[in-house]
């Protein structure tokens with residue numbers, strides 16, 4: 483067996499520890515005589531899986547008691563509609579910071595439900611920075627403020643939260659959740675598609691402050707009302723059972739193999755620092771993002787020559803460094819170095835880039 487280093491933006495690489503554990507439990511989960519995939523979601527054995535997934539997530543992210551954790555489907559993209567349906571109902575208005583395509587999509591979707599105000603945008607420079615935000619830029623009467631905390635495509639991230647007063651912040655954390663500790667109490671809603679840092683595609687995790695539940699507008703489909711899922715322990719209908727199980731294993735891995743969320747952060751910082759240090763010293767490759775807003779997770783870079791970019795991606799692929807092609811809207815390359823990318827993968831990729839630089 484040989485495994486590649488997979489730098490995909492998502493679905494993305496998973497810890498080998500998790501894959502091995504899942505493989506060893508595939509046919510018979512803890513003496514139940516069944517695969518987790520085959521279990522009734524209402525069985526005792528499955529209940530213990532979803533419960534420990536939630537309690538591990540609460541423990542690792544120190545989620546306060548007045549927040550609910552929901553295990554949903556539909557991807558982060560469904561949250562672009564679910565959020566306004568549920569909480570854009572006092573003044574029918576929301577604020578958006580446009581830092582990339584995912585924020586733009588959330589903005590476009592919310593416009594179907596009310597008045598959407600663009601607080602700031604970094605579209606003028608291909609979203610290569612995070613706009614400076616001051617309290618006066620936000621609407622007084624917005625029902626919430628939407629931000630995309632880590633911009634998967636462009637490789638920028640927020641380093642601090644804007645001061646928005648007492649309006650709830652809704653954060654799309656699809657590509658950075660679990661990469662470092664965070665203060666959940668500063669947010670109204672955090673959501674993430676699992677397929678970047680939490681597990682396989684098919685699971686969407688929502689962390690929501692309780693007072694924001696139960697205010698869905700009339701006509702909201704049952705499945706799009708947070709209350710439905712909060713009141714039923716994410717078991718109103720069949721949840722994505724196997725994806726939740728893998729997420730639980732990923733959380734086990736963070737807690738017991740990595741050593742917790744602080745250790746996870748340290749490892750992520752080491753990997754990103756090595757990569758950025760190399761980009762800053764290279765004569766061929768350069769990063770596309772302003773230094774102070776660089777992402778820990780997604781690193782876009784270019785040579786400045788499209789043909790050379792193509793050659794690099796092709797040769798890297800042949801050498802076992804896959805999915806390095808940049809997003810079509812940025813071009814060049816992008817290395818997504820999520821939690822599960824081992825440090826050795828980054829070390830080896832840098833060595834490969836140095837060699838490529840020497841030969842070209």
Ligand SMILES: *Cc1c(COP(=O)(O)O)cnc(C)c1O
Pocket residue numbers: 492556557558559560584630632633634654655656657675676678
């Ligand atoms: C991948 C991604 C999405 C889209 O997620 P889906 O689960 O495919 O809907 C949304 N926002 C961000 C920041 C992402 O990285």
